Amino acid sequence: MEQQAAVIVENLTVNYGTFTAVDKLSFTVKTGEIYGLLGPNGAGKTSTIKVLVGILEPKQGKIDIYGTPVQNEVAAKTHIGYVPEEVVLLDSLTPREFFEFVASIRRLNNAINPRLERFTTAFELKQYFDTPIAALSMGNKQKVAIIAALLHDPQLLVLDEPLVGLDARSSKILKELITYHAKKGGAVIFSTHIMEVAEKLCTRVGIINKGKIVGEGTVEGLRKLVKTAAGSLEDIFLKVTEQEEGMQDVINALEEE
Amino acid sequence: MRFFELWTLAQKVYREICFQSVFSFRSGGMLPQRGRGSVEQLVRNAEVNTLISKVLTTIFVAVFGFTVFVPLRFGSYGGASEKVIFASGVSAFLAIVMSLIIIMGLQVSTSFVSSKVLEVLGPLPLSKRDISSIVFMCFVRIFDIPLIGSMVILLVAYFIAGGTLIGGLVSFVGIFVTEIFALALTIGLARFFYSRVANGGGRSRWKGFLRTLFILVWVLPSFGTYFVVSFATQIVQSFASATQVFASASQLLLLIYPFCFGFMASFASFSQNVSSLTLFLAAGSSIGYSFLAYYAFRWTVRSVRTIGAGGIITSVREIVKDTVISPQIPWLGIIRKDLRVASRSPSYASLFLLPPLETILLGILLGGSFSTASATGFSAVLGILVGISLVTLILPPTLLSLEGLASSYTRSLPLRKRTVISSKAVLSALMYASSLLILVLIALYLRKSANTILTFGLIQLLSVIAASVLELVISARKFWREGFAVGNMYARLSTFVVILIPGLILAYVPVVAAVLAFEFATSMTAWVYLAVALLEFVMMLLIASRE
Numbered sequence: 001m002e003q004q005a006a007v008i009v010e011n012l013t014v015n016y017g018t019f020t021a022v023d024k025l026s027f028t029v030k031t032g033e034i035y036g037l038l039g040p041n042g043a044g045k046t047s048t049i050k051v052l053v054g055i056l057e058p059k060q061g062k063i064d065i066y067g068t069p070v071q072n073e074v075a076a077k078t079h080i081g082y083v084p085e086e087v088v089l090l091d092s093l094t095p096r097e098f099f100e101f102v103a104s105i106r107r108l109n110n111a112i113n114p115r116l117e118r119f120t121t122a123f124e125l126k127q128y129f130d131t132p133i134a135a136l137s138m139g140n141k142q143k144v145a146i147i148a149a150l151l152h153d154p155q156l157l158v159l160d161e162p163l164v165g166l167d168a169r170s171s172k173i174l175k176e177l178i179t180y181h182a183k184k185g186g187a188v189i190f191s192t193h194i195m196e197v198a199e200k201l202c203t204r205v206g207i208i209n210k211g212k213i214v215g216e217g218t219v220e221g222l223r224k225l226v227k228t229a230a231g232s233l234e235d236i237f238l239k240v241t242e243q244e245e246g247m248q249d250v251i252n253a254l255e256e257e
Numbered sequence: 258m259r260f261f262e263l264w265t266l267a268q269k270v271y272r273e274i275c276f277q278s279v280f281s282f283r284s285g286g287m288l289p290q291r292g293r294g295s296v297e298q299l300v301r302n303a304e305v306n307t308l309i310s311k312v313l314t315t316i317f318v319a320v321f322g323f324t325v326f327v328p329l330r331f332g333s334y335g336g337a338s339e340k341v342i343f344a345s346g347v348s349a350f351l352a353i354v355m356s357l358i359i360i361m362g363l364q365v366s367t368s369f370v371s372s373k374v375l376e377v378l379g380p381l382p383l384s385k386r387d388i389s390s391i392v393f394m395c396f397v398r399i400f401d402i403p404l405i406g407s408m409v410i411l412l413v414a415y416f417i418a419g420g421t422l423i424g425g426l427v428s429f430v431g432i433f434v435t436e437i438f439a440l441a442l443t444i445g446l447a448r449f450f451y452s453r454v455a456n457g458g459g460r461s462r463w464k465g466f467l468r469t470l471f472i473l474v475w476v477l478p479s480f481g482t483y484f485v486v487s488f489a490t491q492i493v494q495s496f497a498s499a500t501q502v503f504a505s506a507s508q509l510l511l512l513i514y515p516f517c518f519g520f521m522a523s524f525a526s527f528s529q530n531v532s533s534l535t536l537f538l539a540a541g542s543s544i545g546y547s548f549l550a551y552y553a554f555r556w557t558v559r560s561v562r563t564i565g566a567g568g569i570i571t572s573v574r575e576i577v578k579d580t581v582i583s584p585q586i587p588w589l590g591i592i593r594k595d596l597r598v599a600s601r602s603p604s605y606a607s608l609f610l611l612p613p614l615e616t617i618l619l620g621i622l623l624g625g626s627f628s629t630a631s632a633t634g635f636s637a638v639l640g641i642l643v644g645i646s647l648v649t650l651i652l653p654p655t656l657l658s659l660e661g662l663a664s665s666y667t668r669s670l671p672l673r674k675r676t677v678i679s680s681k682a683v684l685s686a687l688m689y690a691s692s693l694l695i696l697v698l699i700a701l702y703l704r705k706s707a708n709t710i711l712t713f714g715l716i717q718l719l720s721v722i723a724a725s726v727l728e729l730v731i732s733a734r735k736f737w738r739e740g741f742a743v744g745n746m747y748a749r750l751s752t753f754v755v756i757l758i759p760g761l762i763l764a765y766v767p768v769v770a771a772v773l774a775f776e777f778a779t780s781m782t783a784w785v786y787l788a789v790a791l792l793e794f795v796m797m798l799l800i801a802s803r804e
Contacts, residue, residue: 113580
């Protein structure tokens with residue numbers, strides 16, 4: 001069966017003043033896919049994601065989310081569940097109050113409660129339900145953001161470094177949830193620095209460097225492309241982002257100290 | 258480590274605490290995309306804001322001090338004896354310094370006790386003693402100008418009023434003790450606020466009540482500061498009357514702070530027949546309070562060091578019975594969220610309480626003039642309505658700035674601009690309406706007709722809604738463009754004022770029209786007032802519906 005396009009990004013450019021963070025970037029994510037967005041720090045991953053979820057205005061480019069242009073922001077955002085890289089929530093609220101706010105904006109009703117109960121139990125957040133978010137650990141804040149993103153059963157999950165701070169159990173549960181979400185026909189855009197996770201989890205990856213896609217495809221396809229068939233995704237990543245060259249010299253210099 | 262090195266490090270920590278106190282939640286995670294120059298500007302703004310707050314507090318102290326003491330030199334206080342006035346003046350001054358320092362320091366101190374920046378110092382190769390010194394220097398820097406300023410002001414004002422050297426020494430001890438008490442209370446309240454209120458969750462109504470009570474305790478003195486400074490002379494006279502009444506009945510007053518220091522300064526300044534018992538009581542209690550201040554100082558240093566070691570314990574978690582939530586329609590959800598956030602932030606909560614407090618005050622002051630017939634009554638009602646509108650219109654941009662607290666998350670939600678605008682406008686209108694209700698109740702209590710208040714007040718409500726919508730449209734457009742807490746009066750005062758001015762103009766236009774109509778065609782006043790306000794209301798609703 002032909003997979004539908006869940007996300008189409010065409011010629012996306014993002015500028016911060018005179019600095020170009022994303023430079024004519026294009027990629028497509030299909031339904032049922034987990035698309036890994038990889039790249040070194042400052043490559044433009046988070047900027048791309050912020051435009052996708054409607055936080056940032058691009059300089060130019062076209063983005064469609066399930067056929068809805070991102071300019072139609074309210075309609076586009078209803079398709080998305082988003083976990084930001086820097087989890088800054090309304091810290092003075094408790095998770096209960098925060099979920100109430102998010103559920104109100106998303107026009108959910110009381111029928112959401114059994115789903116919320118399942119998530120809070122799975123992520124072991126129940127005991128912190130009436131504790132202000134400010135008093136939670138980084139991992140628990142991350143769990144609040146993840147549950148808020150999953151609450152409305154979105155078609156597209158946009159996860160910017162979602163595993164940061166999570167304990168092994170929650171990390172495993174989230175990865176299973178992501179896989180299940182893709183299996184049932186949803187789409188996932190997943191940004192991470194952990195190459196092993198991307199290698200195991202993602203259907204396809206797009207490697208960004210200096211605002212441009214420098215490599216895209218399945219891990220197997222990329223291996224063939226860079227002719228290091230035995231190499232891991234980390235080796236491929238270092239090669240296509242041109243970070244491999246001279247790296248051994250740097251390591252040697254550090255070891256000599 | 259040398260003092261200079263510690264002081265330099267303390268300066269860096271202090272800058273960060275200023276920044277955190279003004280840009281709470283780091284501007285909703287939107288700072289990284291603002292560019293280096295813009296963020297550096299914000300850091301400078303935060304420090305300047307804190308400096309302004311310190312200088313303003315010192316100016317308030319100076320105004321109060323000189324207003325109280327200078328007339329003494331010229332014998333301007335009629336009635337009460339000079340000695341009693343002098344004792345009352347010193348006592349009132351000490352009380353005012355204490356409350357002003359607490360009010361000024363509470364917001365920054367709350368950031369100080371909750372600051373994670375202190376954790377950065379821990380892993381560095383600094384001894385515990387050095388870290389304690391840095392933390393303490395940083396704490397002192399929050400208050401430096403008002404502390405030194407108050408001492409200088411009291412001594413200068415005291416000597417201008419004709420004080421003696423011994424009296425000056427007593428006054429110095431009094432102000433020193435007062436400042437230590439103020440620091441101890443500030444750090445105590447800030448710790449309580451952080452651990453039990455700001456960081457204390459809980460679903461119970463009791464917790465909600467506790468939060469409201471704490472906010473009220475903070476807001477009332479803040480609001481009272483203006484009136485204290487405005488009515489300094491009258492306050493001292495009231496102090497003097499109370500002093501005379503109590504002093505004649507018993508000598509208990511001599512045991513109470515700050516009166517003991519006030520009387521000691523008075524005894525040392527004027528030759529007077531004082532019984533040895535009176536002198537013993539005043540001197541004994543002054544020494545007692547000085548010892549208490551010594552222990553308060555040690556407690557303050559210990560508390561500040563505990564904070565430096567990261568030892569603030571927040572409230573104990575409650576047992577969670579269920580995870581049930583009750584979503585509302587979007588605009589109601591926003592209102593509920595705004596009220597919850599504001600109830601945990603004194604700086605926001607105080608703005609909610611301003612309209613009703615202003616109404617009570619103006620109602621009591623001008624209530625006697627309420628009348629339907631006279632020009633005085635007409636201008637009294639309109640004057641109060643203008644006053645309430647002014648303080649109500651501070652709310653909309655502030656409410657919108659709440660959206661900036663977690664903007665990197667909330668802006669990813671499917672939220673329409675007009676939903677945000679309508680929710681904040683409704684909340685602002687409710688605050689105005691509740692103030693109007695209070696005004697009607699005051700009029701009824703004073704046995705005056707409430708018809709004019711109700712008619713004009715409801716007409717003005719249309720204009721207040723229109724003005725709120727205008728402010729919200731301007732700030733929402735800026736917010737959507739910049740993704741930043743554009744309307745936060747604490748963060749960017751200039752932008753706040755620019756947003757406020759069009760709103761105020763809109764709220765005043767119908768009032769000006771009503772005044773002109775009253776002048777030239779009295780019978781048409783209400784109709785002209787209604788027509789202009791209604792026109793504004795309809796126009797702004799049309800503009801908002803297109804957002």
